[in-house]
Amino acid sequence: xxxxxxxxxxxxxxxxxxxxxxxxxxxxxxxxxxxxxxxxxxxxxxxxxxxxxxxxxxxxxxxxxxxxxxxxxxxxxxxxxxxxxxxxxxxxxxxxxxxxxxxxxxxxxxxxxxxxxxxxxxxxxxxxxxxxxxxxxxxxxxxxxxxxxxxxxxxxxxxxxxxxxxxxxxxxxxxxxxxxxxxxxxxxxxxxxxxxxxxxxxxxxxxxxxxxxxxxxxxxxxxxxxxxxxxxxxxxxxxxxxxxxxxxxxxxxxxxxxxxxxxxxxxxxxxxxxxxxxxxxxxxxxxxxxxxxxxxxxxxxxxxxxxxxxxxxxxxxxxxxxxxxxxxxxxxxxxxxxxxxxxxxxxxxxxxxxxxxxxxxxxxxxxxxxxxxxxxxxxxxxxxxxxxxxxxxxxxxxxxxxxxxxxxxxxxxxxxxxxxxxxxxxxxxxxxxxxxxxxxxxxxxxxxxxxxxxxxxxxxxxxxxxxxxx
Numbered sequence: 001x002x003x004x005x006x007x008x009x010x011x012x013x014x015x016x017x018x019x020x021x022x023x024x025x026x027x028x029x030x031x032x033x034x035x036x037x038x039x040x041x042x043x044x045x046x047x048x049x050x051x052x053x054x055x056x057x058x059x060x061x062x063x064x065x066x067x068x069x070x071x072x073x074x075x076x077x078x079x080x081x082x083x084x085x086x087x088x089x090x091x092x093x094x095x096x097x098x099x100x101x102x103x104x105x106x107x108x109x110x111x112x113x114x115x116x117x118x119x120x121x122x123x124x125x126x127x128x129x130x131x132x133x134x135x136x137x138x139x140x141x142x143x144x145x146x147x148x149x150x151x152x153x154x155x156x157x158x159x160x161x162x163x164x165x166x167x168x169x170x171x172x173x174x175x176x177x178x179x180x181x182x183x184x185x186x187x188x189x190x191x192x193x194x195x196x197x198x199x200x201x202x203x204x205x206x207x208x209x210x211x212x213x214x215x216x217x218x219x220x221x222x223x224x225x226x227x228x229x230x231x232x233x234x235x236x237x238x239x240x241x242x243x244x245x246x247x248x249x250x251x252x253x254x255x256x257x258x259x260x261x262x263x264x265x266x267x268x269x270x271x272x273x274x275x276x277x278x279x280x281x282x283x284x285x286x287x288x289x290x291x292x293x294x295x296x297x298x299x300x301x302x303x304x305x306x307x308x309x310x311x312x313x314x315x316x317x318x319x320x321x322x323x324x325x326x327x328x329x330x331x332x333x334x335x336x337x338x339x340x341x342x343x344x345x346x347x348x349x350x351x352x353x354x355x356x357x358x359x360x361x362x363x364x365x366x367x368x369x370x371x372x373x374x375x376x377x378x379x380x381x382x383x384x385x386x387x388x389x390x391x392x393x394x395x396x397x398x399x400x401x402x403x404x405x406x407x408x409x410x411x412x413x414x415x416x417x418x419x420x421x422x423x424x425x426x427x428x429x430x431x432x433x434x435x436x437x438x439x440x441x442x443x444x445x446x447x448x449x450x451x452x453x454x455x456x457x458x459x460x461x462x463x464x465x466x467x468x469x470x
Contacts, residue, residue: 052124056135059121060142062114063251065107066149066412067261067337072107074265075450076153076415077270080467081291081434082405084279086316086324087271097438098444106450111149116163118143133200134210137193140186141217145339147183148224151176154415155449157466159459172461173452180228187221215242216249219340222348227416230355230424237352240345245372247342253334256333260337262410263330270317274304274325277437292405295325300382301406303328321439328379329410335378338411343374347404359396363389366403376407397425421449422470429470 046055067073070091077083078095086095091104100106122139125132142424150158158179161171194217197210222236229383253260265271276295279286294302307314307324316324330337346369353362367386374381387403401421405414421427438444446470456462 008052011138023091026420046120046124046128049128052121052128053132053135055124055260055377056121056139059114059117061318062117063142063145063256063339064258064261065110065114067251068258069103069261070107071261071265072111072149072450073262073410073412074155074272075106076412077410079447079450080414080418081275081277081288082294082409082414083266083272084275084321085271085318085440086273086321087269087318089271090133092271093440095450097440097442097445098433098447100447100450100452102451105453105455106154108150108154108450108453109455111146115143115160118146119162121294133193134197134206134213136215137190137197137210140190140193141213141220144183144186144190144217144224147179147186148220148227149412151179151183151224151449152227152419153410155451155465155468157462157464158452159456159462161459170459172460173466175466177228180224183224184221184228187217187224190217192223212249215247215342216340218245219249219344220241221340222345226348226351227420230351230420232425233348233352233355237349240348241346243342245342245346245369245374247340247345248336248338248375250336250377253336259333260330260335262327262337263333263335267314267330268333270307270314270324270326273307273316273321274302274327275327280322281437281439286437286439290431290432292404294321294409299406300384301329301376302409303379306351327410328333330377331379338376341374341376343369343376343407344413347400347407350400350403353402354393357393359393360389362396362400363387366400369403369407397421415449419470423450 046052061285065071074083074438075095078085078092079098079100083096085092085422091106095106108115118139122143125136125139129383139389143388150160154176156175157173158176159171159173160179160182162169191214194210194214196216198207201207201210218239222240225232225236225239259268266273274294275291277288277291277293278296279288295304304325305328307316307326308322310326314324314326316322346365350362350365350369353359353365363386370384370386373383387399390399401417404417408414421432422429429446433444433448435444447468449468451465451468452462454464
């Protein structure tokens with residue numbers, strides 16, 4: 001069986017006491033995170049090990065909330081420079097134009113509610129399956145993932161409430177950095193559990209399964225460390241030093257359990273298209289300041305197809321947004337979507353070199369990655385020519401974030417990285433985010449994140465964002 005050193009995905013057997021296995025690539029379309037309707041298992045009905053495992057599996061299925069339907073990864077990619085609006089949705093147009101308001105949910109509810117599902121599953125597993133340390137560690141890792149997602153995408157002033165024995169405990173608004181702290185603490189707990197599981201593993205498969213979860217937790221630990229403070233880059237690099245570039249922790253799909261949501265909104269419904277660094281407005285080319293040329297660069301990490309060049313043609317839903325580009329990274333509706341990758345680990349190591357003043361060292365890592373031919377989803381990236389070493393620290397910073405944008409396209413990392421360029425690297429929003437004339441009229445707005453929606457005002461401790469700063 002091909003396992004972690006090459007490429008692996010996690011499958012779940014919810015009725016077994018040892019409820020995880022490592023599965024090879026050939027099984028990806030059949031091994032979904034199940035069940036997909038966590039509400040089918042009422043947390044109050046959990047009173048035995050089997051029911052706790054079922055609740056856990058339902059909680060794991062919540063990962064899909066970040067990319068299904070009107071999702072935060074889609075909204076965030078549109079607010080940044082990854083996707084371009086191609087439909088009549090006012091919400092998506094506003095996100096694309098960087099004009100957001102608290103009257104819209106911006107996928108906040110499903111993301112924050114997922115924390116509750118995961119907390120219930122953690123409590124059940126600790127109560128009824130305390131020896132399943134790898135599985136408990138994975139749940140703590142997932143809890144951190146949703147908190148990381150909140151911090152990546154929403155304003156300062158996120159209330160981290162929760163349920164305690166069926167009673168709602170309201171959270172006071174906290175800053176993005178405080179939310180990263182909470183995620184970091186939960187990842188520390190996850191790593192304690194995975195270390196126990198690795199040490200206690202009785203078979204090679206047991207140890208491999210625990211190591212698989214441990215590596216994903218390490219990648220997200222590096223994420224929250226470096227997103228909180230660039231000074232943590234060295235610590236982030238140390239955390240992921242043992243993660244192979246080939247590693248992948250993927251969200252998988254099938255006919256019975258849903259479609260890759262990023263494929264669905266772009267390739268299927270044609271509501272968003274892959275964005276470029278210019279638009280055509282009234283027949284003339286209009287350059288979008290700061291936007292990356294995801295289409296015109298012809299970079300193999302973001303393969304695209306002109307909707308007019310295929311047969312039958314795929315027009316944009318609004319019928320007017322042209323040229324309209326389909327993404328080629330996800331070639332089919334059931335292609336896996338990467339949650340954590342060994343590629344991410346190398347990018348954190350490259351940023352650590354940058355922070356240490358070692359620009360040649362950063363370029364060694366970036367160019368080795370360009371030569372490595374890693375697989376993203378089902379797409380193997382061909383080897384690319386090495387890049388020259390930038391002459392200045394500012395140019396090196398721009399190059400690092402550009403490389404990361406192409407390596408992590410459509411995976412929820414572009415918006416937090418643009419915010420970091422402002423918050424940590426001292427750049428202004430008009431030198432980071434898409435700026436200038438907007439192709440559907442008017443100009444790009446000033447927003448650099450999403451507001452916590454007004455629906456949260458049922459919480460008496462919350463009124464609105466503390467601020468909308470990056």
